Amino acid sequence: MYPSIIVTVDVVLMTLCLDVLCVALIRRPNAPFAGELALPGGYVHAQEDGNAEDAAYRILREKMGIRPPYLEQLATFSGNRRDPRGWSASIAYFALVSPTTEATWQPVSKLQKLAFDHAAIIQAAVDRLRSKSAYSVLPAYLLPETFTLAELQKIYEQVLGSPLDKSSFRRKIKELDLLDQVAGSFQVGNQRPAQIYRLKKMMTFDRTLSQSAPRKAGRSGQ
Amino acid sequence: MYPSIIVTVDVVLMTLCLDVLCVALIRRPNAPFAGELALPGGYVHAQEDGNAEDAAYRILREKMGIRPPYLEQLATFSGNRRDPRGWSASIAYFALVSPTTEATWQPVSKLQKLAFDHAAIIQAAVDRLRSKSAYSVLPAYLLPETFTLAELQKIYEQVLGSPLDKSSFRRKIKELDLLDQVAGSFQVGNQRPAQIYRLKKMMTFDRTLSQSAPRKAGRSGQ
DNA sequence: ACAATAGTGTCTGTCAGACATTATAGC
DNA sequence: GCTATAATGTCTGACAGACACTATTGT
Numbered sequence: 001m002y003p004s005i006i007v008t009v010d011v012v013l014m015t016l017c018l019d020v021l022c023v024a025l026i027r028r029p030n031a032p033f034a035g036e037l038a039l040p041g042g043y044v045h046a047q048e049d050g051n052a053e054d055a056a057y058r059i060l061r062e063k064m065g066i067r068p069p070y071l072e073q074l075a076t077f078s079g080n081r082r083d084p085r086g087w088s089a090s091i092a093y094f095a096l097v098s099p100t101t102e103a104t105w106q107p108v109s110k111l112q113k114l115a116f117d118h119a120a121i122i123q124a125a126v127d128r129l130r131s132k133s134a135y136s137v138l139p140a141y142l143l144p145e146t147f148t149l150a151e152l153q154k155i156y157e158q159v160l161g162s163p164l165d166k167s168s169f170r171r172k173i174k175e176l177d178l179l180d181q182v183a184g185s186f187q188v189g190n191q192r193p194a195q196i197y198r199l200k201k202m203m204t205f206d207r208t209l210s211q212s213a214p215r216k217a218g219r220s221g222q
Numbered sequence: 223m224y225p226s227i228i229v230t231v232d233v234v235l236m237t238l239c240l241d242v243l244c245v246a247l248i249r250r251p252n253a254p255f256a257g258e259l260a261l262p263g264g265y266v267h268a269q270e271d272g273n274a275e276d277a278a279y280r281i282l283r284e285k286m287g288i289r290p291p292y293l294e295q296l297a298t299f300s301g302n303r304r305d306p307r308g309w310s311a312s313i314a315y316f317a318l319v320s321p322t323t324e325a326t327w328q329p330v331s332k333l334q335k336l337a338f339d340h341a342a343i344i345q346a347a348v349d350r351l352r353s354k355s356a357y358s359v360l361p362a363y364l365l366p367e368t369f370t371l372a373e374l375q376k377i378y379e380q381v382l383g384s385p386l387d388k389s390s391f392r393r394k395i396k397e398l399d400l401l402d403q404v405a406g407s408f409q410v411g412n413q414r415p416a417q418i419y420r421l422k423k424m425m426t427f428d429r430t431l432s433q434s435a436p437r438k439a440g441r442s443g444q
Numbered sequence: 445a446c447a448a449t450a451g452t453g454t455c456t457g458t459c460a461g462a463c464a465t466t467a468t469a470g471c
Numbered sequence: 472g473c474t475a476t477a478a479t480g481t482c483t484g485a486c487a488g489a490c491a492c493t494a495t496t497g498t
Binding site: 149150170192193 | 447448452
């Protein structure tokens with residue numbers, strides 16, 4: 001009745017390896033683009049996947065063996081030229097994980113030629129991560145579950161690409177009130193130990209980090 | 223080979239009617255949801271549409287007879303429960319037009335029950351418009367091609383839901399440098415005539431409008 | 445004591461909001 | 472003159488960045 005359209009889900013899974021933003025890639029075993037590097041992805045399975053997000057989680061479970069702490073829909077890439085098999089729509093997601101996750105990580109800055117339009121999808125994911133990092137705690141998902149403020153600041157500097165002032169950074173993080181102190185501390189050498197934190201369990205992530213912070217509405221009125 | 227998946231495009235077409243944010247709806251002639259109100263949408267036509275955005279433009283042309291000055295992909299809504307015919311994916315777009323566009327406009331604040339999950343899609347579009355309005359000139363697309371600064375400010379106040387200071391608003395708009403003066407002026411009564419502006423032709427829209435939320439008065443305390 | 449990093453206090457330039465003032469039209 | 476709106480000028484509180492300062496560990 002209607003010409004069949006290929007519907008797939010692809011996931012841009014990112015982490016920070018040795019202070020470099022990396023993406024997980026898989027070498028394709030089959031055509032098309034056999035042997036080339038590609039994002040983990042696959043067909044939507046109408047029988048098992050309740051929706052596209054379910055499919056993304058299933059694919060990450062099957063192909064990477066993980067369940068990421070952060071996953072969000074990125075955009076849908078579609079058209080008749082991106083897949084030699086025909087008109088296709090790829091619902092792309094991006095996910096962030098701790099660097100302890102096992103995978104074939106590739107720095108996003110030096111990617112070879114990739115299958116399909118996956119290079120463009122990765123670029124969109126990196127742009128989104130960068131732009132959201134300016135006003136959210138997203139980069140914290142690139143760290144292990146617990147971390148120090150110094151580590152967190154370093155992650156932000158890596159993602160944003162510019163150094164941040166320690167005092168201002170801590171002031172902002174405190175205002176956001178998105179971290180919980182964890183009992184215990186972390187120490188590397190002969191130095192003062194650092195307090196350990198973890199992300200608060202919450203449903204919303206898009207609080208403002210810098211500049212456009214909602215100015216402490218609290219004070220106003222009663 | 224793979225179970226067929228329904229791929230459609232739906233467009234949330236918005237404007238400002240009498241200072242109220244409205245969305246264009248169409249009464250469905252056919253099942254499913256025959257007779258109910260729904261977003262303009264339709265199947266992707268693999269033969270004619272180069273990609274999903276092309277399909278969105280085609281649908282707006284066929285069903286509304288327009289080509290909007292602003293169109294952006296919103297998100298993809300998918301799953302096995304949103305369409306009684308089976309597993310479906312709707313690539314949703316949102317578009318802004320001038321209020322002179324002919325259509326059946328409905329205020330977004332008082333929507334009846336809609337077909338499919340279109341109420342959720344509209345909510346997502348409104349949220350996106352609101353959040354982008356804080357740091358872009360997007361609301362200008364809700365006006366005719368030329369307008370005065372007073373009209374523009376009123377639009378922003380409508381979309382953002384809070385009054386803005388005239389001086390600050392103009393300072394910001396000037397800094398953004400996104401408007402061109404148009405020869406001529408506009409006058410309503412026995413008053414000083416207002417300068418007329420139009421949007422500059424450009425490719426990027428996401429400049430910063432205001433760095434911070436409007437500060438709540440509070441001359442009172444402290 | 446020193447070294448090294450964690451964490452805080454203080455100053456200051458900048459800027460958004462508040463609001464006064466001037467400008468331009470018709471009467 | 473008056474009224475109404477357009478457009479601009481000026482002041483001020485608040486905040487982000489800069490940076491000096493204190494705190495806490497091991498040797």
